[in-house]
Amino acid sequence: MSLRANRVGEQLKKELGEIIGRKIKDPRIGFVTVTDVQVTGDLQQATVYISVLGDEEQRENTLKGLAKAKGFIRSEIGNRIRLRKTPEIAFEFDESIDYGNRIETLLTKIHNEEKQSGNDKEE
Template identity: 55%
Template sequence: MSQLRVEKVQELMKQEISEIILRELKDPRIGFVTVTSVECTGDLREAKIYVSLMGSEQQVKDCWQGLQSSLGFIRREIGKRIRLRFTPELTFALDRSLDYSAHIQELLLKIQKEDAARTAPAPAEPSTEKETS
């Protein structure tokens, strides 16, 4: 199958799944979810959905369980919205890249602050000499 077609289907699925999670899922466990990418096999029979979850450890765990339980509903909605011969079998995968980039950003800011503190000029001591005019 054409790689261009697979890429187009992946992008369309990403948009539709984001829309479904945002507007259609009523599960209260599902909170801040970002669909970062979708990878399909060449024959479009299977799709892996990469999601980034925000919140505390317990919120992430609950959200993950909510997403897993909604896989059937999401697959059915994808089948209705995207006209394909076969609706792909969906699986979720956790994408930690946003967490990693936030961690790197914190480290860079910490280094920048330390660098600024180290290179800041020492405050000038007050002069004890009297100026003569």
């Protein structure tokens, strides 16, 4: 990925966080964090990675709400960032956060089990 695409991605991430957090009033959209934005080298496509607080239903509703608001989001981006053409936006869940949480849970479980077996030996 080019340096320019990286810079545009970072700018999009900042602006999208603000637009989604403050401008969109769709009740389906829960608490969203924009974790990353990957922009293609030609700046035509942007994949926006999000994490959503809540259960699976909340996540799906948020994705539907964001898909519905895509036109509005693109026009807001167009007003805020000076680009010849505003990139097409696709929203995806950032699975790395769930993956990290799962690893954290497993490590805690292992740690607690080791502590338990350590206590059993002392008795």
